[in-house]
Amino acid sequence: MYQAALIGVTGYTGMELARILATHPAISLKYATSRQESGKYIEELYPFLRSYPIGQIQITDFDAETITKNCDIVFLAVPHGTAMNTVGELFQTANNLQKKIKIIDLSADFRIKNPQVFEQWYQIPHNQTHLLTKAVYGLFDIYEEQIKQADLIANPGCYPTASILGLYPALMHNIIKNDIIIDAKSGTTGAGRKAQVTSLFCEVYDNFRPYSLGGKHRHTPEIEQELSLIAKNEIFVSFNPHLLPIERGILNTIYAPLTKPISLEEIHTLYQNTYKNKKFVRILPLGKLPETRNVRGSLFCDIGLSLDTRTQKLIITSAIDNLARGASMQAIANANLCLGLDLETNINFAPVCP
Amino acid sequence: MYQAALIGVTGYTGMELARILATHPAISLKYATSRQESGKYIEELYPFLRSYPIGQIQITDFDAETITKNCDIVFLAVPHGTAMNTVGELFQTANNLQKKIKIIDLSADFRIKNPQVFEQWYQIPHNQTHLLTKAVYGLFDIYEEQIKQADLIANPGCYPTASILGLYPALMHNIIKNDIIIDAKSGTTGAGRKAQVTSLFCEVYDNFRPYSLGGKHRHTPEIEQELSLIAKNEIFVSFNPHLLPIERGILNTIYAPLTKPISLEEIHTLYQNTYKNKKFVRILPLGKLPETRNVRGSLFCDIGLSLDTRTQKLIITSAIDNLARGASMQAIANANLCLGLDLETNINFAPVCP
């Protein structure tokens, strides 16, 4: 059994990590930390985990030395800015103790490879730039081999996961122009578990609203960085998110003009081939479109393809569970890989539908 | 009091018409018809209308002569195809009886001015083409004067209402290119009250899905016809609808490249000026975006404006209540106008929020 620590157990990504680890056969949670809930047992915070051994873990304050000494892997579910410091401290401690440690960081701190770009979008300077090259972007469908070797994994953002997987084959094969619109819709777990009026039930239920339109959302540079690497060309996207009155789920509707005449059938074949051995990306048959419920509680990314023949635009729709594939279950998948476990260990859950 | 008939009371638009008419001070519902519910009282079908006089109306079969003789206005909430025959029969009967009658048709049958286009999209020939020129498109913010004179009003579709109002100022002033993407999201009342598995609670709740992507939805030609009239140029749109797990509400996110450099402030002023005296279109301050709940149960269309400066695209967001503004309350507004009543009679409801 690998021993794990979970730093920041109180948010929705921490909650989902605890949920998946509760039944993991090869990774055992040893420490869960939280400044505000220190002293409580996990089952007090999350009564749904009562009766699992994980429920009996007492939440503590973060202590780098204890964790480094006793753990093989650390999951960081803390805000950006905090994460980089924790990563720095953990690796420093590990170095001092001559101990090897793997870190899966669910924040944005090590996703953006260019620290200037990071500072521009996140409004804080990066203070661990020496670790940036060490970090591997944890999209395992594309970077599986690098993840297996990595010590530090920058777990992808939820919107970027759905956007990149949706655009990867089209950009790699150069069939769309650099004029991409991503109309993204996310469930409310994406807004976090912070007590704020805008996230109250009565402000979200029976409502739908856009936010951060026109390229203001911080996932924009992450998406552009990864798409540019794929396209071997600097890609710009107009990324526009909306808030759905559901708990889990992202559905992206992606519009891009074709570079040349190509049939929808050819595009479909190209997508199928690209993801041929990638179990967790499902290219739907032509005529079928993804739905968030079809991936709920699972690691799947479902992709549908349509063509607006009247305006010659390719319309790619991609759906994930933002909390599972877009955060915590993807983190466990990455943990499995970098620990040498089988990718599918405890992440091959059938979607919960209905 | 004007006397009214409601043909097709069993769907959601019929239900909403009955709801609004229940408290209308100048239009009195005299007949409500339905083949399948004939004999029942409205309050049996719609217990929320119990205690209103309208609840005591007994649903009957449709009889053109009785209705024409006794009514000033007829609301048609029947499927397309059926509507055109009923309109034909009513006008014929009125002609025979030398009686004047006003008709508000909530179906698509008289919205498309070109019968070939109608047939192409609706897969049935139009058999009342002589009435097409008589019909006025019932978007009262634009066609108020024509509506006042009209005998036959083609009440706009829900998606077209939100789309056209959102694009009207931009196209009229020629600030956007003919490369428009409408990413539309609608509440489930838009799918009708027919018993079908895909509309079941457990198929819609906690889910989000696209449908009819790539220009396959029948509202496409209606939107294009009206936008072309505004732009004085043939406009094509890529119209792409999605189903929201809410009851009422449409939010359209509309993308279009600018024709020339223009600031967001200038665009905002242009929008405000265009709708200066139009009470039921609200141009939000810059930085604010529409939400479906802000228009729930009301006639308002809220419009937000954003600019993606990185990709030079104007992003227009427009929100309406699909059942109220997108169908039945708009129908009552049109009825008010063509009967010579004040536009605002019994339609100036504050949105129901939360």
Place this chain on the structure above:
Amino acid sequence: MYQAALIGVTGYTGMELARILATHPAISLKYATSRQESGKYIEELYPFLRSYPIGQIQITDFDAETITKNCDIVFLAVPHGTAMNTVGELFQTANNLQKKIKIIDLSADFRIKNPQVFEQWYQIPHNQTHLLTKAVYGLFDIYEEQIKQADLIANPGCYPTASILGLYPALMHNIIKNDIIIDAKSGTTGAGRKAQVTSLFCEVYDNFRPYSLGGKHRHTPEIEQELSLIAKNEIFVSFNPHLLPIERGILNTIYAPLTKPISLEEIHTLYQNTYKNKKFVRILPLGKLPETRNVRGSLFCDIGLSLDTRTQKLIITSAIDNLARGASMQAIANANLCLGLDLETNINFAPVCP
């Protein structure tokens, strides 16, 4: 036009008061106060009220003198404890200015006639006990005459409104034993607009839970006080609330053993007779049961009657909109009455269904 002030505009009851006052033809909102939002315009806080004159009111701090001088009526939508002080200050100021003022207090502070009982349940001493006898309990279906004369109206709680209206005929006619169980279910607006984790969308949606079971909820003494007055006997109830994942709506299922053999038909007649001229209580036909959506956004209380013949228990089901009938619309009804307006002024809204 009567001039009104709204103290505490930021909660859901304040929001709903503003919403209804926005279209009131005889009461004009002059002041809206809030410590935390002072300086903002109502339409900034509540964009759904944009374009109504009320949207242009600037929120201020509370100032007893300004309000007393310029207003005929004051609505208090502040927490219990705060309310009693404000009421005291307003009446004192009015006295000093020799001005008459009406107050509708939506808090619990003047509902409980016995200050010891108040202190026991609310954990604070009552410091305006001299005003307790002045206060009229604002359940207008029962106390209409007293309300018309009142200067201070204790607006009923949401659960008590549904409970008392459901039990009134049965207790008045002594057909049930003093062994009453109220299984109550409320929408989440009842939990208020305070930022707290337990009210977050993702903690409430797709969930259902009981709380304060076994007579711990503060509405218990209010219900018992009013039922005891009706029964002319000290009544105890087992009141047990649950939280529904909906915005508006309370449905109470009330169980009580019969005192003597009586048919359901007789009970039904008795209920109909009791509420014969009470427009806003609707006794459903036998076989029909209330639903929260049938009263959404309205002042109606729908009551259904069932008999468990196997266990000889009367089962009364009553449904209201907790925010409208259970708080703010009831407050406006009370304001109408005590200002000498027609009860129905701007409160006769048809329920918003669906």
Place this chain on the structure above:
Amino acid sequence: MYQAALIGVTGYTGMELARILATHPAISLKYATSRQESGKYIEELYPFLRSYPIGQIQITDFDAETITKNCDIVFLAVPHGTAMNTVGELFQTANNLQKKIKIIDLSADFRIKNPQVFEQWYQIPHNQTHLLTKAVYGLFDIYEEQIKQADLIANPGCYPTASILGLYPALMHNIIKNDIIIDAKSGTTGAGRKAQVTSLFCEVYDNFRPYSLGGKHRHTPEIEQELSLIAKNEIFVSFNPHLLPIERGILNTIYAPLTKPISLEEIHTLYQNTYKNKKFVRILPLGKLPETRNVRGSLFCDIGLSLDTRTQKLIITSAIDNLARGASMQAIANANLCLGLDLETNINFAPVCP
């Protein structure tokens, strides 16, 4: 691998059986039948199961011989009335073929041991009364040993599962009087996947309603039969169901007067002892109450205990996932047991929260 057939794959219980079987390591689905969907692949019907081998199973018509020959176990997810005939035919065929077969019947047909009671409540005569004694009631927490030996398992109803588990310790230890009220609330999957207006999204969402009040629901005799067996005394309950606007989940609030003075702490200990080795029943600490989300997608039944000291009533709250614990996951648990597998095989899923 045991081979299984699923008769009636198109409803929600069939859907959930397919979902759980998709990842079962020791039971392999070989046949799935449906009259209306015959010929389709499971993944066409349930796209969320795409990429699982189960998705590639082609739905067929029911054929008793093929199924009996090739299967070890048959799950029946067909309506009552139909089920008894299918069970009869399968056992007859097995007899003819001298083959042993296990049947898990999710309908009500073999739950009621007295055929007169069955006929009275279900309005059809029982035509396989010789099989009634063969059937074991599949509540494995209580009847585990009998289930292990059984060939025919009557899988419990959803409401009965939550009701019986909630009342079992109290009745077994005789601490409550025979005056039990069950106020039950269920998610909408309980209403089935049939296309009917009352189950439409817009009829259920943002709504709450009671139905079949006063002992009219068919689960009443099932609950009473099992409670009577536990109490060794004829028990009557007033069972009153309500429809929740959620997909999965039942929460029962159960009221019963105490037979004698006993503290809540003693009751709590008694409940804990009764379920000491029963992993899938969780007795919550005093002061905690169950929530449907805490058991979503899992086999857990959470039980909370409260005492209304003012009226001396015990209040038991029990929560399950009606589709998982109340139907299909419980069916798989029973299948595991009667096939000689470990109870927990592929049913120990952590609840999906949020």
